[in-house]
Amino acid sequence: MDLDPEAECKLLLKLFKNVKNVKEIKDQLIKGELKCCIMKPTLILDPIQVVVAANKALVNEKLTTKTIYTEILFNLSPTKNISKSLQTFGIDEKDENLLVITLLKEGDKEDTDLFKKIDGEEVSLDKLKNYADMNLIKRTYKIADKETNVTPILNSLVSRIATKDFLSF
């Protein structure tokens, strides 16, 4: 997926279901052995949410968190609390479905070693919205019916992601 030309890279998203080794993957993530961002698909209605969050992380000069990948998770979250953001959007041991986000530099091939470590079935990204929990999304991003009655939900989501560093909701 295309990002800002200044970012000089592209975004690759993959969705997996029935993943058997989530604990193992989570441990490797914490140790910094995996160059990616792995998250719960329940809070993502459409890839554009991730695109806007990642793009912002890449365009900004300074990061609020340690790596570009934690920054994507942080940017996705509507709060400014880092650990809460990572907890809400990151994975738990009891999760079975994973959304994996990697950044590809010009000419890079996708990291097949990374994806081989995930013991689960890959699902087409078109199915992403079937894994989303609409009520949880509205609650997490604090979107009331008054808003969804007139504004498309993706508009509400990406706009919050784009502005949360200087606005509070």
Added chain:
Amino acid sequence: MKNFELIKQGAEAKLYKGIYLGQSTIAKERFIKNYRHPSLDTNLTKERIKAESRALMRCKIAGIRTPAIYLVDFKRRTIFMEYLEYSKTAKDFIEDYTKLGLIKELSQFFYEIGNLLGKLHENNIIHGDLTSSNILVVNKNNEHNYDSLSELDLVAIDFGLAHIESNTEDKGVDLYVLERALLSTHSVAEEIFPKILEGYKKQYKNGSREVFLKYEDVKARGRKRTMVG
């Protein structure tokens, strides 16, 4: 800017249209004012961009549709936002109906514009530049068809001069600015403005009376000014 074409050069900003993050996008870039000290200019621009974004967000929360925001880039002094492809300005919409002699059929439409403005002010959002070009009429089904009111949404744009303010003076001025803009744009303005005020009143139940008084005040002052000047 790569992949963008200039569509409008305003007083404060340049407007570009293009594809960004795979979306049809408007990039609104505020330009550098050379008569200002550079660091002052950077700060003022940053504050204006924040105020514009804040107003766009506050509208959504208040139940007023505004373009989606894709990126706020202080370094490039630019807000990247949704381009509403299937839209025309309320200005063009009104003119089309006027030409066909069908303006009478738009009562409900003006009433809804009034509702929108009532919601704005109820939430202390002052637009600062209310005109019929700063409201878009958007087709809900992604097609270029503007014949049926029930298939249309209103989207408020251009919050470049917006601010948050609870006093009635600014709200009165907002209405006055709109009236002046309508009078200079539409031959049918005298017919439509009262309908807008009606919708405004209906929406903004416990504030419109005071705002109307202020508006009359502002109008009287305006008249005096034009008589003298």
